[in-house]
Amino acid sequence: METHDWFVTVAPGIEDLAAGEMEELVGSAKADVGKVFFRAPLEAMYVVNYAARTVNRLHLLLAREEFESLGDIYGVAKDVDYGPLLGPDRSFAVRCKRIGEHPFTSMEVARVVGQAVIDSCTESLGFRPKVDLEEPDLEITVLVRFGEVLMGVNTTGESLHRRGYRAYHHPAALKTTLAAAMLRLGGYRGQALLDPFCGGATIPIEAAHLARRYPLLLFRKDPYLPKLPFHDPDTERAVREKLLEAATRDPYEITGIEISPKHAEGARINLKTALVEDTVRVLQGDCTRAEIHRDLSAELLVTNPPYGMRSHSLKKIGAFYETVLRALREAHHGVRAVFITASAKPFEEAAARVEVPIPHSRRVMHGGLPAKIYVLEL
Ligand SMILES: C[S@@+](CC[C@H](N)C(=O)[O-])C[C@H]1O[C@@H](n2cnc3c(N)ncnc32)[C@H](O)[C@@H]1O
Known part of the structure; x- marks a missing residue:
């Protein structure tokens, strides 16, 4: 069965507990700062999104590289094969989170990666994908942490910590x-x-x-x-x-x-x-x-x-x-x-x-x- 690389985002401090849960759900998993990585078939995407309790979002891993400049990030994003993900009628958005000191903002990273996606599709696949920041068909997540850039496809949409069962909202509710x-x-x-x-x-x-x-699927509709x-x-x-x-x-x-x-x-x-x-x-x-x-x-x-x-x-x-x-x-x-x-x-x-x-x-x-x-x- 074909396997893919995935990562889940996790509240800092509980990565080991989330990795333990991922191991139970999908096999082996490796904890990193604010994330857990694993390799598994497509079935894992449904298992995690429908049953995982300690994680925020599951992403299909597109790239994970060291970088020195914004130009390097553009290069990493441009090298990804968007053929299986985008088409002439499919829109996308890039969302970026950044941790550490950098001479650029998260917005600039999102803009550069967006341009790389457009350039890659135009040059290698012969179409120009549409950008839709409100309701994209595909959401690309870029996580920049110090000298590492991580790219993935968000498979979860709204974070899994939003369970869908809270009718009464306590002012100091625990995540x-x-x-x-x-x-x-x-x-x-x-x-x-x-x-x-x-x-x-x-x-x-x-x-x-x-x-x-x-x-989770009982409540998240x-x-x-x-x-x-x-x-x-x-x-x-x-x-x-x-x-x-x-x-x-x-x-x-x-x-x-x-x-x-x-x-x-x-x-x-x-x-x-x-x-x-x-x-x-x-x-x-x-x-x-x-x-x-x-x-x-x-x-x-x-x-x-x-x-x-x-x-x-x-x-x-x-x-x-x-x-x-x-x-x-x-x-x-x-x-x-x-x-x-x-x-x-x-x-x-x-x-x-x-x-x-x-x-x-x-x-x-x-x-x-x-x-x-x-x-x-x-
Ligand atoms: C941080 S909140 C708990 C939030 C909860 N975990 C949630 O997710 O909704 C602490 C709660 O303890 C309650 N509390 C304060 N003193 C208490 C006491 N002596 N006995 C029982 N409950 C108390 C407060 O009214 C408040 O609702």
């Missing part, structure tokens, strides 16, 4: 892909799970979807893949059927606690749209109070507490984290807990005061905000 990565890091396999700061229930919903093997020139309807149907057959409505014990009545109600709305209201419960109350934990026996905690940016001063958030760690340890002694916070120092100092060791921590980017994920035993 779904990070929630899925935290569940992987905590070793979630369907055991009794608690999120004591559940907000709009992103973590409980991701857990339930993982346990029930609900594919974007007909993006059929527009691709290398789309194969038979392969797509086979993958779709296999994924839908594997999904179950088995019961799991998943609980969220949320102090705000408004967010708790919002969470319940999201449970319904995410088709998990029969396996996730949301308790409205204060997770630092012992009563709310009385009938709860969690085997894993995964949570995203307030960062304190808006509601607390940094000093207050440190004291709050201390109260939280004491209360959760009291209620769930010895249980593994995965936390994410952008208030790293107050969290680490609070853990030290409460004498909860932190055997694993890592830096991640949550949206544009630097944050840290911690794994500890309560």
Whole structure:
């Protein structure tokens, strides 16, 4: 079977977890900064776009080269064979992201690559492709990172972190892909799970979807893949059927606690749209109070507490984290807990005061905000 080179884009800090997921889904995978590379047949395009939980977008790899100048980038883009991708009636757009210091902007890279695509098609294929920046038939992604340029065809359209199940939008919602990565890091396999700061229930919903093997295609109704020139309807149907057959409505014990009545109600709305209201419960109350934990026996905690940016001063958030760690340890002694916070120092100092060791921590980017994920035993 013919294989192709692919890469997925990933939030910085969870590349190893995404590579682990890719290995399960499509075979071997190699993590890089903000990306994971792999080689696989076309089937992988459907599997990843319909079932991967920790990644943003899947691209068909077109080129990966070192460069020194904008002229080199033009040369890399011009050498690609656009024959299987474009035609006289097919439009394209180039989107560029750039990391590092360069004497040119992302816009300039996109313009130069666009010109290279037009020149390559005109000179080698005998037609001039149309540019359509609004609704192109083909979206070419260019990632420039220091001295490396990476080109690919976007096969995903809108990022996979947009799951399509959120009806209630919590103002500090966690990115779904990070929630899925935290569940992987905590070793979630369907055991009794608690999120004591559940907000709009992103973590409980991701857990339930993982346990029930609900594919993303149940909720993402974007007909993006059929527009691709290398789309194969038979392969797509086979993958779709296999994924839908594997999904179950088995019961799991998943609980969220949320102090705000408004967010708790919002969470319940999201449970319904995410088709998990029969396996996730949301308790409205204060997770630092012992009563709310009385009938709860969690085997894993995964949570995203307030960062304190808006509601607390940094000093207050440190004291709050201390109260939280004491209360959760009291209620769930010895249980593994995965936390994410952008208030790293107050969290680490609070853990030290409460004498909860932190055997694993890592830096991640949550949206544009630097944050840290911690794994500890309560
Ligand atoms: C960062 S948000 C969680 C967002 C959530 N992960 C999501 O994706 O929607 C933290 C949440 O903790 C709630 N919260 C704050 N103090 C709490 C407490 N003592 N007990 C329970 N929930 C609390 C806040 O109301 C807020 O909704």
